[in-house]
Amino acid sequence: MFRCAHCSKVTDLQWRNCAHCGKVIDYTVAEKFDMLAESVEAALKKELQNRKKNKIMQLFSKRG
Numbered sequence: 001m002f003r004c005a006h007c008s009k010v011t012d013l014q015w016r017n018c019a020h021c022g023k024v025i026d027y028t029v030a031e032k033f034d035m036l037a038e039s040v041e042a043a044l045k046k047e048l049q050n051r052k053k054n055k056i057m058q059l060f061s062k063r064g
């Protein structure tokens with residue numbers, strides 16, 4: 001998610017234009033890096049949760 005500099009509403013990262021005011025969003029290199037880092041972090045956290053869940057499921061299936 002990204003906060004539009006024109007209307008200061010939060011809009012989706014995938015869109016080149018703001019969904020609210022339609023202005024073209026110019027990301028700086030630092031902003032792009034932050035967004036990339038956040039999306040990678042979110043993906044890694046999700047993967048970690050899945051792995052933990054699978055591990056717990058395996059423990060239960062072994063005992064049962």
Ligand SMILES: [Zn+2]
Binds near residue numbers: 004006008019020023
């Ligand atoms: Zn906007």
